[in-house]
Amino acid sequence: MNTLFGSNLKYDLKASLVVFLVALPLCLGIAIASGAPPMSGLIAGIVGGIVVGALSGSNVSVSGPAAGLTVIVLDSINSMGTFPLFLATLVIAGLIQLALGIAKAGVIGYYFPHAVIKGMLTAIGLILILKQIPHALGYDVDLMGDQAFLQTDNHNTFSEIWYAIQYYSIGAIPIVLVAMGILILFERPKIKNHKILGVVPGALWAVLSGIIINLAYGVWKPEWQLGGDHLVNIPVLDNLGQIGNLLTFPDFSMIGESTFWIVAATIAIIGSLETLLSIDAADKLDPHKRTTPPSKELVAQGIGNSISGLIGGLPVTAVIVRSSANVASGAKTKMSAVLHGVLLMILVLSIPTILNLIPLSCLAAVLFLVGYKLAKPSIFISIYKNGWDQFIPFIVTVVAILFTDLLVGIGIGMVFGLFFVIKTNFVRSVTLTEMNGNYLLKLQKDVSFLNKALLMKNLSRIPSGSKVIINAQKAQFIDHDIQEVLNDFIASCSDKNISITVEGFKYKIHENI
Known part of the structure; x- marks a missing residue:
């Protein structure tokens, strides 16, 4: 002391x-x-x-x-x-x-x-x-x-x-x-x-x-x-x-x-x-x-x-x-x-x-x-360099507090901050990469019905005759809506001559797999 x-x-x-x-x-x-x-x-x-x-x-x-x-x-x-x-x-x-x-x-x-x-x-x-x-x-x-x-x-x-x-x-x-x-x-x-x-x-x-x-x-x-x-x-x-x-x-x-x-x-x-x-x-x-x-x-x-x-x-x-x-x-x-x-x-x-x-x-x-x-001006510059997903919630919070009060401004800033958090997680939850006609579809973290449109968009990009790996090792939770989309895609693969390999799923996504 x-x-x-x-x-x-x-x-x-x-x-x-x-x-x-x-x-x-x-x-x-x-x-x-x-x-x-x-x-x-x-x-x-x-x-x-x-x-x-x-x-x-x-x-x-x-x-x-x-x-x-x-x-x-x-x-x-x-x-x-x-x-x-x-x-x-x-x-x-x-x-x-x-x-x-x-x-x-x-x-x-x-x-x-x-x-x-x-x-x-x-x-x-x-x-x-x-x-x-x-x-x-x-x-x-x-x-x-x-x-x-x-x-x-x-x-x-x-x-x-x-x-x-x-x-x-x-x-x-x-x-x-x-x-x-x-x-x-x-x-x-x-x-x-x-x-x-x-x-x-x-x-x-x-x-x-x-x-x-x-x-x-x-x-x-x-x-x-x-x-x-x-x-x-x-x-x-x-x-x-x-x-x-x-x-x-x-x-x-x-x-x-x-x-x-x-x-x-x-x-x-x-x-x-x-x-x-x-x-x-x-x-x-x-x-x-x-x-x-x-x-x-x-x-x-x-x-x-x-x-x-x-x-x-x-x-x-x-x-x-x-x-x-x-x-x-x-x-x-x-x-x-x-x-x-x-x-x-x-x-x-x-x-x-x-x-x-x-x-x-x-x-x-x-x-x-x-x-x-x-x-200080350097603070604005520093946040701007971190990207729009950081800068927009930051600047919205600043403006909202200036023109209302502390708690209202924080509430408005939170809405924008959460939007970018959800948007980032939304985009990163389903990823599709391609190399020499081989496709890797990864389900990251939790995948809910909010990711359904993104998943369907990625699946539509896979052409006939491709080899596809669907990996879910990092997915802790997969919504029933997502399971149905995957089941429908797998069911259509034989018609499109698409070869499917499934990895890391904690449940049976299709009776033929």
Whole structure:
């Protein structure tokens, strides 16, 4: 354990600080977009970091409130009537997730095509860049946690950028440019690996520069100074004795109602799906290519959600934005996720006044860099070189997520991904090769009625007087429809003077053979 801390703690601590800076505005934004108290987002971030982070089997994923659940949470709160009633459904949802994890239901996470997961990561990167442009220009009308194409004010991603260009805040632009410059500078190996300069991550210097520049505006250029919605906004306590006032406790009075269980089951299923997608994506980002046990992750998420619901937090899932920032910042173990939760808890309670000086424009710069690393042009080129069966599901997933939301986009990408999987298996299940008038017909893997047309097409290509070998050694299952086609072909062979040899069949395909 000492060796682990000695070699990895410095990396995990730096990464946790960057994730904290990314998570802070997202937790607040997601809570407000969900129609919940701002503190509920921070509570979920703390629980996701400390509780889920400690129990998770993932080395790099980070959990917290998810932007993809905002609409579901908003509708659920409205359906239940009050926030405490909603919290009760979240406690039960956590127990459902716990049961799913114990039942090993997490294996469903292994059935998402690689191209779709890569498309999800790339789409998230593009969304981060597009969604942060308004914040970078000081147009902070929409929340930083909103990641769907359609905004809460019925505008969309691109219309918000257009409005930002028209109604920008001039003071935000120098802040984001200086922050971006610092972040790019700290990506250079000579600085990133420097014994002194590399100790503190560039994201912290970027944030400090934003605070200093904005305070300087107040002295030399007051009309440029950013305030109000342009800054982080955390509830401020007069003393630590008021912590209890920030907590909300669940109300189980509707536990006997069908609506209660429908909401709980919906949160459990959708939250589990988003978690499995995110940990799969995070594992692909992990430079060490470690694999997260999916069912263990559901157990961790279930416990986290029940605790979050008991003290007034939002639903928790593994979230790819924070996980991406974690990997990009050099995290080595899950300690970075735990430490980010600890930082949220300590700093939100101890120095909220200082945190409330952070301009959203400099945090946008941090997310710009995370987004670029997820959606670099080289990724598109690499997937394209893998062939159309990989590139089309990838690009469809990217476009679908950009113009809908995460879960809908993944669903559309899955349809295309499965189409190409089925198409590939369909073509490869029956093969026909020819050499000097001799034909080899091979039945590969499982052959079902879906392969009937292909089989008949191949058989029709065999001319009279040929020698044919039908080999089924690799076929584990042969549909009755396929057996009939083969029987009919064999029955016609004597008329066509075709010589037939049958190999590897586990049943008698024709009475004359």
